[in-house]
Amino acid sequence: MKNKNVWVAVGVVIIAVAGFLVFQNQKKSEESTPKKLDDVTIGYSALRISLPILVAQDKGYFAEQGLNVKLERFDTAQPLMQSLIAGSIQIGGYTALPITYTAMLRGKTDLYFVTSMLEDQNHRISSLIIPKDSPSTFNYSDLKGKKIGILPTVAYKVWLEELLKNKGVDLKSVEITQLDPAMQANALQSGQVNALFTNDPVATTVIQKGVGKLLSNEVEIPKIFGEPFIFGSLNIRKDFADANPIIAKKVIVALDKAVEYINSNPAEANQVLKNYLSEAQKPFVDFYPNALYQKSTEADPKIFQQIADKSTQLGIIDGALNVENLVISSESLSK
Numbered sequence: 001m002k003n004k005n006v007w008v009a010v011g012v013v014i015i016a017v018a019g020f021l022v023f024q025n026q027k028k029s030e031e032s033t034p035k036k037l038d039d040v041t042i043g044y045s046a047l048r049i050s051l052p053i054l055v056a057q058d059k060g061y062f063a064e065q066g067l068n069v070k071l072e073r074f075d076t077a078q079p080l081m082q083s084l085i086a087g088s089i090q091i092g093g094y095t096a097l098p099i100t101y102t103a104m105l106r107g108k109t110d111l112y113f114v115t116s117m118l119e120d121q122n123h124r125i126s127s128l129i130i131p132k133d134s135p136s137t138f139n140y141s142d143l144k145g146k147k148i149g150i151l152p153t154v155a156y157k158v159w160l161e162e163l164l165k166n167k168g169v170d171l172k173s174v175e176i177t178q179l180d181p182a183m184q185a186n187a188l189q190s191g192q193v194n195a196l197f198t199n200d201p202v203a204t205t206v207i208q209k210g211v212g213k214l215l216s217n218e219v220e221i222p223k224i225f226g227e228p229f230i231f232g233s234l235n236i237r238k239d240f241a242d243a244n245p246i247i248a249k250k251v252i253v254a255l256d257k258a259v260e261y262i263n264s265n266p267a268e269a270n271q272v273l274k275n276y277l278s279e280a281q282k283p284f285v286d287f288y289p290n291a292l293y294q295k296s297t298e299a300d301p302k303i304f305q306q307i308a309d310k311s312t313q314l315g316i317i318d319g320a321l322n323v324e325n326l327v328i329s330s331e332s333l334s335k
């Protein structure tokens with residue numbers, strides 16, 4: 001009987017050891033097997049305003065959240081927003097608010113607003129540029145009778161019109177023409193246009209190459225619309241985020257981390273742009289103005305609504321738009 005008990009005990013030990021070894025092997029296998037990442041496509045405009053997306057990708061912030069992000073490039077924000085409204089992409093930015101508001105109204109589509117880019121006197125985004133050889137006395141009134149090239153977006157058209165009216169320039173006395181960013185420098189240099197209203201990478205490239213200069217050192221648009229001025233935001237389709245809240249939250253968390261990095265390390269953050277610009281534009285990245293963004297938790301929904309209401313009053317957008325409940329953060333999405 002005693003021998004039988006011994007063998008039973010030995011059997012129990014063997015089974016326990018075998019079970020432990022199996023468990024350990026399974027654990028090692030799980031640890032060595034890469035976790036499946038969530039595939040996400042994010043559209044970005046090939047402009048400096050898209051910096052948080054690019055930083056989050058290059059610094060690995062998306063990957064840290066378990067996202068496998070594919071970036072889809074657009075020359076400007078206008079076609080990006082059209083794709084977002086059409087549903088061919090679910091997430092995209094950064095897009096100027098007039099573009100977003102107009103698209104939402106016309107497409108009858110709700111978009112969430114996530115993080116925002118700010119413009120003030122220390123953080124220029126938009127530049128009104130005149131030829132380098134213009135006289136030092138050249139001012140806004142001298143734009144009368146001139147042709148001004150702008151980024152092909154509704155935002156730059158309405159902002160320029162408000163700027164000109166603010167400076168006492170009759171809109172009927174100027175010609176505003178939309179120009180692809182790739183054509184803007186040559187258009188100014190050749191005299192095809194007499195001024196440019198644009199942003200980076202074109203603005204700094206034109207100035208550093210000696211083709212043009214700022215009409216004024218004042219950062220004009222915040223002076224007119226209020227400072228700091230909310231230039232634009234990243235957007236997520238509401239239907240997508242509501243159906244995929246975990247993925248949407250991961251995207252927001254990664255972007256918030258990118259915003260923290262940019263605001264703390266503006267010069268270093270700008271260097272990321274070199275991976276996304278043409279060879280001709282890369283040498284001028286060091287001269288880009290510092291960028292300023294708000295994290296999703298810092299954005300004030302009431303201000304977004306005030307801008308929408310003001311845009312309706314000014315005729316920038318075609319009707320009333322309720323956006324206050326569409327400004328979200330990783331925290332609000334969790335509720």
